[in-house]
Amino acid sequence: MARLILLLVIALLFVWTSSEKVKISNLEPRRDTDGVWMDIHDGKVVAVDGIYYYFGGSYGFCREPDGDSGCNPTSIGSCGFQTNHNVTLFTSKDLKNWKNEGSVFQTARDHPVPGSILFCPKVLFNKQTKMWVLWYNWIAGTFDRSYYSIAVSSTPTGPFKVVNSNLKTLKFDNAGDFNLFQDDNNDAYVIYTSKLQGPEPSHQMSLEKLAPDYLSSLPNTSTGYFGNSFVEAPAMFKRDGLYYTVFGTCCCYCKGGGPVTYYTSKTPLGPYQQHEVISANIPSQQTDIWPFFTKNNKVEYMWIGNRWQSAPDRLKGHDFQFWSPMQFDAAGSISPLQFIDDFEIDV
Secondary structure, three states, X not given: OHHHHHHHHXXXXXXXXXXXXXXXXXXXXXXXXXXXXXXXXXXXXXXXXXXXXXXXXXXXXXEOOOOOEOOOOOOOOOOOOXXXXXXXXXXXXXOOOEEEEEEEEEHHHHOOOOOOEEXXXXXXXXXXXXXXXXXXXXXXXXXXXXXEEEEEEOXXXXXXXXXXXXXXXXXXXXXXXXXXXXXXXXXXXXXXXXXXXXXXOOOEEEEEEXXXXXXXXXXXXXXXXXXXXOEEEEEEEEEOOEEEEEEEEOOOOEOOOOOEEEEEEOOXXXXXXXXXXXXXXXXXXXXEEEEEEEHHHEEEEEEEEEEOOOOOOOEHHHOEEEEEXXXXXXXXXXXXXXXXXXXXXXX
């Protein structure tokens, strides 16, 4: 009996402490569990109850223009600016095997303004309301008509229903790229690029707290403009009590990517101190930074970006992604990112 109990204890300890080492490649297309190439970009990964939910934009299989820029032209109907963009959800327990849960939001079907172009979908789960909240940026033909819309669902698989098609509470209008951040206490924030058109300096970054239901912002909490101008593709996260905002130079579907600078503050609304560039030579545009859990429940952070104009067949939906675990020194400074072909992590 004593031997049997000992064996059971050893087995339980093994299960408790074991982890799975997975290899993630930046040189191969990301495929779902059915072997299909994942058409997902500009997205966000959130972990809830041991499952990673990867929401992102599916831009379809239009042929990209030749050259290093996918923004030639930017007219409605051209590749990357079509009205059939969807929000797709993939789920995983190990960051390697992703199940396609289908389109949870389709512009043509679910967005109330016909002829709109959807970009940059971001989703958070509100623990108080028990609702999944989707924010997305949309334009109506030209970038001077750029807005935010909000949709909700009681389940991550949707369907998401629009509750506000044109957010009016932001302090600054004419907003573009953005991201959402959820703090430990369920407070949430929106970091966004605004003043896309007009006098210089343009494309400036700002940050605001969200209402408790995440369906509006609180403009009286705005940080105002901060950091460099002519920037986009922001991300925000918290590590060891320090808040980080990270964003880079404008890069409209560019092959070369944009240099990314980071800022830190002891409070979510700043003031933020500017630090060095952390991704100067990576052919990828930042899309999100998110926490993941490694062996013994250690929290680490993943940087992900879109490798625009990288698909061998020149199809937008086949553009590659770049993922990289982030490294920090003892003071919390972010180590510069380098392009890596692949890496292994214990999850």
